[in-house]
Amino acid sequence: MNYRAKNIGIAVALAALAAILTSVYVVNYKRHVQNGEGKVTVLVAARDIPAGTSGADVVDQKMLKEQTVPRKAVVAGAISSPDQLAQYVATQDVFEGEQVSTRRFSPPTEQGIRAQIKGTQRAYQITGDAHQLLAGTIQAGDHVDVVGTWDSNGGRGATATATDNGGPTVARVVLRNLLVLRAPGGVGATAKLAEGSGESVQLRVTDSQSQKLIWIEKNGKEGGWHLELRPPSNSLDSSNTVQDSRTMLFDGPGRRPR
Numbered sequence: 330m331n332y333r334a335k336n337i338g339i340a341v342a343l344a345a346l347a348a349i350l351t352s353v354y355v356v357n358y359k360r361h362v363q364n365g366e367g368k369v370t371v372l373v374a375a376r377d378i379p380a381g382t383s384g385a386d387v388v389d390q391k392m393l394k395e396q397t398v399p400r401k402a403v404v405a406g407a408i409s410s411p412d413q414l415a416q417y418v419a420t421q422d423v424f425e426g427e428q429v430s431t432r433r434f435s436p437p438t439e440q441g442i443r444a445q446i447k448g449t450q451r452a453y454q455i456t457g458d459a460h461q462l463l464a465g466t467i468q469a470g471d472h473v474d475v476v477g478t479w480d481s482n483g484g485r486g487a488t489a490t491a492t493d494n495g496g497p498t499v500a501r502v503v504l505r506n507l508l509v510l511r512a513p514g515g516v517g518a519t520a521k522l523a524e525g526s527g528e529s530v531q532l533r534v535t536d537s538q539s540q541k542l543i544w545i546e547k548n549g550k551e552g553g554w555h556l557e558l559r560p561p562s563n564s565l566d567s568s569n570t571v572q573d574s575r576t577m578l579f580d581g582p583g584r585r586p587r
Contacts, residue, residue: 367399368397368399368400369399369403370396370397371395371396371397371398371403371407371408371409371428371429372393372409372410372411372428373393373394373396373426373427373428374392374393374394374424374425374426374427374429375392375394375425376392376425377423377424377425378422378424379419380420380421380422381443381444381446381447382447383437383447384411384414384415384418384419387411387414387419387429388411388414388415393411393429396428403428404428404430405430405432406430406431406432406433408431413431414431414434416437417434417436418436418444420433420434421433446533449535449536449537450535451534451535451536451539452510452532452533453531453534453539453542454529454530454532455529455530455542456527457528457530457552457554458528458552459528460555461552461555461556462513462528462529463513463556464513464514465513467512467513467530467556467558468509469510469512470509471508471558471561472506472509472558472559473557473559474502474506474556474557474559475502475503475504475505475542475554475556476500476502476503476554476557477501477545477549477553478498478499478549478550478553478554479498479499479545479548479549479550481497481498482496497573497574498574499571499572499573500553500573501570503541503542504541504542506559506564507532507533507534507538508532509532510531511531512530513528513530514528
């Protein structure tokens, strides 16, 4: 009898222990589920963010807004502060209402030239000799003007002759303050010039500026366009003028710039 009572007591004790362990497991599971369903605040796109948009523009143009979502719905890399994007550029489109994740952004250095153009801006590559391109002098990040000379023959092209009753040869600054995206090679520029192979430079222009650039490249007098380096700071522009044989004859050397 004592033996049976002892076994029954052990069974009861084991059952009680099992009940306690089960209760603890259920409580912990409920707590885990509740934590997963807790609400957290994340930043979502207030409107579409196109690829190539800088993090600074995202913040300045108020492209973000706060939204509360379940904790388990937070995407990988989700941001909680706009400052997390300050030094980055969007590599993929982010659509309105999507959570903004650092996985859609990367440092500008990883984007190269693409990170430096947006909107109507374009990267334009132009070829010339070392003198035209200031090879060995200009560097990426410099700003340049384009000055050119051509025959003002009423649009009949650079091949028009005197029998076409063409206008005079003129010269003027064609474009101003263009960013150098990629500079021409410097060390081998002179050698390449001698070989006639030329050099090239990549400039940031707008889509409308590119029309003027290709026009002077194709219609200017041979070798009749050049880049000119602007000062690195506090650069100024003279008033727009056009030079021809008359102005060269009567204007004189011009006044000393202020």
